[in-house]
Each structure stands twice: as C-alpha cells, then as structure tokens.
Amino acid sequence: MPKVLIVAYYFPPFGGGGVQRTVKFVKYLPEFGWQPEILTVQQPVADLRDGSLETDIPPDIVVHRTSGLWLPHWFPWRLKNYIARWLLVVDQQLGWLPFATREGIKIFQKEGIDVIFTTSAPYTAHLVGLKLKQQTNLPWIADFRDPWVGNFSLTFPTFLHRQLAQRLEQKILETADRVVVVSEPMRQAFLGRYTRLDANRVVVIPNGYDPSDFEIAEPINPDPTKMTIVYTGSFYGRVQTPHYFLQGLCIAFDRGYLPKQAVQVYFVGSISQSIHRQLKVLNLTNTVKVTGHIPHQRSIGYLLSADVLLLVIGVAAGSNVVLTGKIFEYLAAGKPILALVPPGAAADLLNEVGVGYIVPPDDPDAIAKAIADLYSAWQHGRLTVSPDQAVVARYDRRRLAGQLAKILDDISESQQ
Structure with a gap:
C-alpha cells in the first residue's frame, strides 16, 4: 500500500476543529488504498486536549513526534503574541520547522514515503512541506483550512510583514503539486x-461530518420547558x-418578545475573559451556560x-469565503440554524440545504426578531426543518477522504 506522510502540527491528543479534518482523513484513507504516517509535535503550544479523537486513529498508524524551539511557557500571552507577530512573522510554531524537516527526511529514507501532505494552520507546516519537497x-x-493572507482572523503589524507572508504563501502555492482548500470562494x-x-x-x-460520531453520541437532556440554543467551538x-x-x-427580552426564563x-x-465579562454586564450568566473545552x-x-444551533461568522474582509468546520456537523444534526453570517460561502450552503435562518451578523435588532420568530415556532411545535439529505451526504468524511485519495492516486501516478 502506498504511503502518504501527513505533516500536521495539531494532532491528538490535541483537540479542536482543525484536528478533526486531519484525523478523519487518517481514519478513512486506508479504505481507499493509502497508508498514512503522521509527523507531528511532541507538545503542541496550546491548551486544548481531546483524547477521545485518538479512538478514530487506526491502531497500525505510525505517529512520529518531534520537539521544537518554543517561547517559554511562562511568557505572558500578550508578549508571546507580540513576538510571534513582529519577529517570527509566520507563527509561534516556526521553531518546529528545522526539527520537523529533519525528521521528515529520516522518515522518507526509512519508510519509502510516496506523497507529502501538509495541513495548516499553523502555516509552518507548509514550510516543512516546502523543505521536504x-x-x-x-x-x-x-x-x-484557512488562507494565510486574507485570513479574517489574522492581522499583520506592518505592510512589510504582509508582503513577506504573501511571498511565502505564493511560494507554497506555486511549488505544491496540488493545493487543497475548503471552499470554492x-x-x-x-x-x-x-x-x-x-x-x-x-x-x-470541504470540511465535513462523520456519521459514526452521531451514532454513539449521548444527548445532554436539557430542560424541556426552555428553548435550547447551542453554539459549539x-x-x-x-x-x-x-x-x-x-x-x-x-433586546428580545427587553421588548417582551420572549420571557428570559424561556431560553x-x-x-x-472555551471563551475569553472579555466574553465572560460581557455576560456579567448584560446579566446573562444564568441564561448562557459556558461548558469550557469538552471532548468532541x-x-x-x-x-x-x-x-x-447558533452559527456566527463576522463581516470582516475575507469572511465571505469562510466555511467553518462546525457548519457541517450542524447540518448533520438536522436542526434549525440561526446563522449570523454575511453573504458568501456559508449562507449559500445553508440556503442550498434549507436549514438556515440567515440574519445580518452585526444587526442586533434583526437578531432579536429572529430569536422571537424561532421561539414562537418552538412554542407552537413548528420549529422543524427538512434538510436536503442529498446535499448533506456530500460532506460525509468517508466520501471526502475518497476525494483526497483520488488526488493522491493522480499525483503519484504522474511521478512514475
């Protein structure tokens, strides 16, 4: 069976949305004739852990873990962020580059790798791929999984920083034999x-969902006298x-659209301290419960x-191309989605499936009215949707792994 070396900084026991994409590829690629080997880091510079994702990894998968050079853990977060933005340029994980490259060469020499696959973020992973190539x-x-330049959640401290990032991104895109992205926009x-x-x-x-995750999930049994709104991630x-x-x-509470105790x-x-403070200022700490990080x-x-289900995508430049991973699990859940999203990829998909109540993401009055409409439908037993299952099925993780396997087949055959 041919082998693909998957270079992924984030990998179990680390958790999070980006990890799930990689894990599901690893889970299903062997069904399509490809054996993954993983190159990752020993201790990711992050706090999220989700050991439950390890159950998706076939027992015969070899995982290579390397060290790196990191900023001291006792550095304040703001100082780390400042150093990463101003001095490291790429990301905080740049110190992994020489270690991962050296280990990748060893794996190539010992294991007979056929294709290299790198996934970002962090973008350092693609620099590893560039060196290995x-x-x-x-x-x-x-x-x-996200663009580097044009990423709505990233800002560059100066024009020169942006130019350097753009040159590196261009080098990666033009050198790779294939570039995979998560949406057409x-x-x-x-x-x-x-x-x-x-x-x-x-x-x-695109990102997707795994039906097997839903088969073994246990509901939380919320209070049936309240309309339950859930946001994940x-x-x-x-x-x-x-x-x-x-x-x-x-606004919905103040205008009497629905009683506060009804939702x-x-x-x-996990959420930031600023959001915790906002919940206190708005007197919403009983209405909004925060679970903290939990297993997927x-x-x-x-x-x-x-x-x-609540979906939030901002209105910043570049947000129209965002197709966040959670949207596909939302679709698989088959529930109404209150979508605070701009025109673009996410809105188009929700309209195609037929499950979204789409509202301008920065219009509190419109959001209040949408919540009121949803509550009225819930009160009268009419809060249901009929998703287009043929569209939803396109995002099955097994099917998406098959698409990746086809690309692996094509580029490996072209090298022969």
Missing part, C-alpha cells in the same frame, strides 16, 4: 491573488464574536439536544 522531490499536497480568492497559479492544481475538499477576537447575538438576546443558551467550548464526542451530544 525541495530535498526529496516527492509530490506534495498543501491543504489550507477560497479557491477563487487564491486564483485571483496569484495569477500565475495553475487553476487545475487548486481543488476543493471558539470565538475569535472582535471579528467572530458573540457580541451582537448577546445584544439581540437582551437556555450553551456556549460549548460530548459536543455532538449538545448538537443533538438543541432546538436551535
């Missing part, structure tokens, strides 16, 4: 920014924020127990 001449696939953004890029080498494999700074949703919720909101994941399997239970 240059030293081994193996076919290389660069998987972008993201593909078009790359092709528009880098006009020399061969359009045939840039392909879309993280918020990102001032761009992807719950601020307008919380304002809309308060329960769950933020399933438990988060599925919250989806299945919800009356309404």
Whole structure:
C-alpha cells in the first residue's frame, strides 16, 4: 500500500476543529488504498486536549513526534503574541520547522514515503512541506483550512510583514503539486491573488461530518420547558464574536418578545475573559451556560439536544469565503440554524440545504426578531426543518477522504 506522510502540527491528543479534518482523513484513507504516517509535535503550544479523537486513529498508524524551539511557557500571552507577530512573522510554531524537516527526511529514507501532505494552520507546516519537497522531490499536497493572507482572523503589524507572508504563501502555492482548500470562494480568492497559479492544481475538499460520531453520541437532556440554543467551538477576537447575538438576546427580552426564563443558551467550548465579562454586564450568566473545552464526542451530544444551533461568522474582509468546520456537523444534526453570517460561502450552503435562518451578523435588532420568530415556532411545535439529505451526504468524511485519495492516486501516478 502506498504511503502518504501527513505533516500536521495539531494532532491528538490535541483537540479542536482543525484536528478533526486531519484525523478523519487518517481514519478513512486506508479504505481507499493509502497508508498514512503522521509527523507531528511532541507538545503542541496550546491548551486544548481531546483524547477521545485518538479512538478514530487506526491502531497500525505510525505517529512520529518531534520537539521544537518554543517561547517559554511562562511568557505572558500578550508578549508571546507580540513576538510571534513582529519577529517570527509566520507563527509561534516556526521553531518546529528545522526539527520537523529533519525528521521528515529520516522518515522518507526509512519508510519509502510516496506523497507529502501538509495541513495548516499553523502555516509552518507548509514550510516543512516546502523543505521536504525541495530535498526529496516527492509530490506534495498543501491543504489550507484557512488562507494565510486574507485570513479574517489574522492581522499583520506592518505592510512589510504582509508582503513577506504573501511571498511565502505564493511560494507554497506555486511549488505544491496540488493545493487543497475548503471552499470554492477560497479557491477563487487564491486564483485571483496569484495569477500565475495553475487553476487545475487548486481543488476543493470541504470540511465535513462523520456519521459514526452521531451514532454513539449521548444527548445532554436539557430542560424541556426552555428553548435550547447551542453554539459549539471558539470565538475569535472582535471579528467572530458573540457580541451582537448577546445584544439581540437582551433586546428580545427587553421588548417582551420572549420571557428570559424561556431560553437556555450553551456556549460549548472555551471563551475569553472579555466574553465572560460581557455576560456579567448584560446579566446573562444564568441564561448562557459556558461548558469550557469538552471532548468532541460530548459536543455532538449538545448538537443533538438543541432546538436551535447558533452559527456566527463576522463581516470582516475575507469572511465571505469562510466555511467553518462546525457548519457541517450542524447540518448533520438536522436542526434549525440561526446563522449570523454575511453573504458568501456559508449562507449559500445553508440556503442550498434549507436549514438556515440567515440574519445580518452585526444587526442586533434583526437578531432579536429572529430569536422571537424561532421561539414562537418552538412554542407552537413548528420549529422543524427538512434538510436536503442529498446535499448533506456530500460532506460525509468517508466520501471526502475518497476525494483526497483520488488526488493522491493522480499525483503519484504522474511521478512514475
């Protein structure tokens, strides 16, 4: 069976949305004739852990873990962020580059690797792929879960920093044998920014959901006398924020659209101290419960127990191409989605499936009215949706792994 070396900084026991994409590829690629080997880090510079994801990894998968050079753990977060933005340029994980490259060469020499696959973020992983490509001449696939330049959650301290990032991104895109992105708008953004890029080498494999996760998930049994709204995952700074949703919720209460005790909101994941403070200022600490980071399997239970799922994407430049991973598990859950999203990839998908109540993400009045409409439908037993299952099935993780396997087949055959 041919082997693909998957270079992924984030890998179990580390958790999070980006990890799930990699893990599901690893889980299902052997069914399509490809044996993954993993190159990752010993101790990721992050706090999220989710050992439950390890159950998805076949027992015969070899995982190579390397060390790196990191900023001291006792450095304040703001100082680390300052150093990463101003001095490291790429990301905080740049210190992994020489270690991962050296280990990748060893794996190539010992294991007979056929294809290199790198996935970002962090973007350092693609620099590892670039080095390995240059030293081994193996076919290389660069998987972008988010763009680097044009990422709505990233800002560059100076024009020169942005230019350097753009040159590195261009080098990666033009050197890789294939570039995989998660949405068609993201593909078009790359092709528009880098006009020399061969359009045939840039392909879309979206994020998805794994039906097996839903088969074993246990619902949380919320209070049946309250409409339950669930949001899973993280918020990102001032761009992807719950601020307008919380304002809309308060407006709905203040105007009498629904009683405060009639709704329960769950933020399933960790939130920043600023959001905690906002909940206190708005007197919403009883209405909005924050679970903190929990295993992915438990988060599925919250989806299945919800009356309404909350999706938030900001209105910053580049947000129209965002197709966040959680949206596909939301679709698989088959629940109404209160979507605070701009026109773009996410809104188009929700309209195609037929499950979204789409509201401008920065309009608290419109959000309040949408919450009121959902509550009225819930009160009268009419809060149901009929998703287009044929569309939802396109995002089955097994099917998406098959698409990646086809790319692996194509580029490995072209090298022979």
